[in-house]
Amino acid sequence: NIEHYKELRLPTSRGVLITGPPGTGKTLLCETIINQVDCTKIYVTSDSVSNVGDIKQVYNVARKLSPSIVIIEDIDTLGGLDRRETHDHPLLGEFLNCLSGMERNSGVITLATTNYPQHLDWALADRPGRFDSRMEFGYPKEAAREAILKKYLEPFNTGKIDLKPIIKKSEGFSGAYLQELVQTAFMLAFEAENYEVETVKIKDTHLTAALDNLLKQRQEAKKERGVVETTADYYS
DSSP: OHHHHHHTTOOSOEEEEEEOSTTSSHHHHHHHHHHHOOSEEEEEOTTTOOSTTHHHHHHHHHHHTOSEEEEETTGGGTTOOOHHHHSOOHHHHHHHHHHSSSSOOTTEEEEEEESOGGGSOHHHHSBTTTBOEEEEOOOOOHHHHHHHHHHHHTTSOOOSOOOHHHHHHTTTOOHHHHHHHHHHHHHHHHHHTTTOGGGOOOOHHHHHHHHHHHHHHHHHHHHHHTOSOOOGGGGO
16 A cells, blocks of 8 residues: 555555564464565575675665565574674664665565564664564464464364363463474374374374473473563563
């Protein structure tokens, strides 16, 4: 709808920062947009942006081929763009100027994902005109966990399964962990049937065993990081 914005003399550029824990769907959202939106898409990671001038080149191309979407995956990995921690970073000033500088980003939308918004410089993360809006992808709540589990269970023979205990005990699981829960349950059922895929049926017992395994795994991972529990406030 760029033409409508032009008529009203509104900016046709936009920056959206997508935040949240790992595995909650940030990258999936970007993939969906790439596949559904008919315009130029430029995908940027820390592997493709490492030297001074790289970011400027990205936005030069985005402006020339607009309307365009610049997708920056894990923006916090681009050198840890926070002057509170590193005093200055050669890429930070370039980023700030490219997002809101002398040249207008007409028809350029920037989407950036991060697991750690607190590692971004204030002038980058909290400045309309650079990143105007923020979308938080938190851990799915009960209804969402139920929908995700049912979706991942669709291809399998399950019979009647009571998902309520699984949904309740899986609080704090990301979509990625819920997918792993179903895969682990299938592996347990597959092993129980002596690897005869035609007779495999995922049962409550398989899901419960898989959940217990993943809960232990998560607990160990948290201990290694020195984390007792994470909260939604951590990502806001």
